[in-house]
Amino acid sequence: MKKKVLVLLLPGLLFLTAFMLVPIVITVGSTFVHDGAFTLEGYMHFFGDTFFLKILFTTLEVSLVTTLMCIVLGFPVAYYISRRGRRQKSLLLALAIFPLLTSSVVRSFSWMIILGKKGLLNNALIALGLIKEPMDILYTPAAMMIGLVHLFLPLIIITLVGVMENIDPDLIKAAESLGASRFSAFRKVIVPLSVPGLIIGSILVFVGSLTAYTTPALLGGKQKVISTFLYQNAITLNDWYSASVIATIMMAITFAVIAIMNKIANTLNPKG
Amino acid sequence: MALLSLEKVSVAYENQYILQNFDLSVEKGQLISLLGPSGCGKTTTLRLIAGFLEAKEGKFLLNGKDYTRIPVNKRNFGFVFQNYALFPHLSVYDNVAFGLRLRKVKEPEIRQRVTKVLDAVSLAGFEQRFPKALSGGQRQRVAIARALVIEPDLLLFDEPLSNLDANLRVSMRVEIRRIQQELGITTIYVSHDQEECFSISDRVAIMNKGIIEQLDRPAAIFKYPKTEFVARFIGFNNFIDFEQRSDSGDEIELKAKDRIFRAVRHPGMSGANGRKGAIRPDDIVVGTPEEIEAGVGCLTGRVKVSTFLGRSYQYVVETELGSFTANKEMESPFLSGQEVRLFFPREKLVLVE
Structure with missing residues (x-):
């Protein structure tokens, strides 16, 4: 029995080893070797470079703000969806997932039309007399955040709905019968019980934003993030060593974020 | 003068009346059961009193005060749910203290009151446990403690024992009756289990299709049913x-x-x-x-x-x-x-x- 299971695991395992584990090890390993000797030079170079640090900082900032905005926007929507009947729920979830089904290139171009200097948003604001001069939104970190929130909101909604629909509706009633207002029942019961979904959703959004390429490339303009910087090093400058170092840094940040989030989850939800 | 009275109350769900011109009055300190088959309106009546449902017509008076439009969280009634509805992320202590914290009671007094009520339901020493680590009967007692600790004007039970096994049901109902009588708290108890209702109630209301067929002492109902429905039911x-x-x-x-x-x-x-x-x-x-x-x-x-x-x-x-x-x-x-x-x-x- 046990041997059979192992045999079944083998194809997938081989595939992952050959095409994921080995390339990663080679890429990461290569960053510590220069002219046949161990070195940290690549890393020292980047962390001593203010240009790179600024890109790193912008990337983290964009990812963090995107995650927070997804939480703030997604939480009430997810709660609403989780309290609907089965048919309505499936319909609403399908609608929520819809952005994920469109190509990120098409989606980003739509945002360019909306956010540009002569785009829909600026025109509308000027027509309403709210602003005199068109605002610079496109090709700024703000544009990236908008595009990324649009892209990743479905992820946090899906994960939150999954957790929230398992919260017994009687808990809200119990809290209310004990004197809680709707809002404080929500804050003291629904929010803490949604933490597991919130953590998973946040990891997905944060890591997704950190590694996203198309959206920041199209909406960010000259403003670089790590992923576009990596692309530039590898493809435009053909500097594969620097690209590997950047890739390793990205990976390290990703793992660090997951570790921190898990730590937070354990403090907030000790029994989980 | 009755402590609680429902006067010509109607409740409708999606244009279908569940209760219509419904009257009920309960004396102070009594335990009254609403008994009937599923769909008879007993749970609706209880949820209406609790404030989870709003009456379409009619009045709900308690102590002469009109409660019809008072929201749940301002009513100060203790509600015990069929599935206990304990907060899974809070310890037994915090579950019981929940209502007191909302009332801004000072922490030393909370400690004292929680300890006292956990003692009353024989759960002293379980303060730091989480609901997941409790048996069904213990959870039910936490739920009762949580409802009692706020010193409610009314205690409401919605089929509280139906998820427990037979032996535990018998000992829990004795316990519920004891606590209710010790505190002299007016209680409304919903169940579909005859024996349970008859054994703990001062008065039993047999309900059918949104009306009370008979409201009387358990022994009187058992011996002299008023209508064919009640007779058949018992x-x-x-x-x-x-x-x-x-x-x-x-x-x-x-x-x-x-x-x-x-x-x-x-x-x-x-x-x-x-x-x-x-x-x-x-x-x-x-x-x-x-x-x-x-x-x-x-x-x-x-x-x-x-x-x-x-x-x-x-x-x-x-x-x-x-x-x-x-x-x-x-x-x-x-x-x-x-x-x-x-x-x-x-x-x-x-x-x-």
Whole structure:
């Protein structure tokens, strides 16, 4: 029995080893070797470079703000969806997932039309007399955040709905019968019980934003993030060593974020 | 003057009335049960009192104050849910303290009150446990403690014991009754379990299709059901439609197809003006035509079905007034098709509406 299971695991395992584990090890390993000797030079170079640090900082900032905005926007929507009947729920979830089904290139171009200097948003604001001069939104970190929130909101909604629909509706009633207002029942019961979904959703959004390429490339303009910087090093400058170092840094940040989030989850939800 | 009264209350769900012109009054300190089959409106009534549902028409008064439009969280009623509804992310202590913290009670007083109430439900020492680590009975007691600690004006139970096993149900209902009487707290208790309701209540309301068929002391209901529905619900399986009745003092003479029956008028017999006779299977005397002499209150028929119940045999007997179910303890049972005679003792035959 046990041997059979192992045999079944083998194809997938081989595939992952050959095409994921080995390339990663080679890429990461290569960053510590220069002219046949161990070195940290690549890393020292980047962390001593203010240009790179600024890109790193912008990337983290964009990812963090995107995650927070997804939480703030997604939480009430997810709660609403989780309290609907089965048919309505499936319909609403399908609608929520819809952005994920469109190509990120098409989606980003739509945002360019909306956010540009002569785009829909600026025109509308000027027509309403709210602003005199068109605002610079496109090709700024703000544009990236908008595009990324649009892209990743479905992820946090899906994960939150999954957790929230398992919260017994009687808990809200119990809290209310004990004197809680709707809002404080929500804050003291629904929010803490949604933490597991919130953590998973946040990891997905944060890591997704950190590694996203198309959206920041199209909406960010000259403003670089790590992923576009990596692309530039590898493809435009053909500097594969620097690209590997950047890739390793990205990976390290990703793992660090997951570790921190898990730590937070354990403090907030000790029994989980 | 009743402590609680519902006056001509209506509740509708998607344009269908669940309660219509519903009246109920409860005296202070009493435990009253709402009992009935599912869909009879008992849970709706309880949720209306709790404030989870809003009345479409009518009034809900408590202590003379109009509560109809007061929201749940301003009512100060303790509610005990069927599935306990304990907060899974909070310890027993924090679950019980939940209502007190919302009332901004100071932490030392909270500690004292939580300790006292956990003591009352025999859960001292369980403060730091989480609901997941408790048995069903313990969870139920936490739920009761959580409802009691806020010193509620009313205590409401929604089928609190239906998720527990049989033995625990019996000991928990004794516990609930004890706590309720010790604190003298007015309580409304919903259940579909007769024995449970009858054993713990001061008064029981039997509900059917959104109305109260009968509201009385448990013993009174058990002995003298008012309507056919109540009679059927509590085990009067046999009914006779009488065509004529004539009363002389406490004696009532009844006629169906020229057969004469007698019943006794008892002051507690609430459906005594009806023309339908009801009797329990245990109360019909069944025997061979040789054993029972024909006469008033007798009916001859043939055994259709015979079932062994353990202590006794149950017979379905086909007669000219329909079929009757009668139980009898005996060594060798009657056979199917055998002729038997049924006797309806006049003190056991109850009239219902």
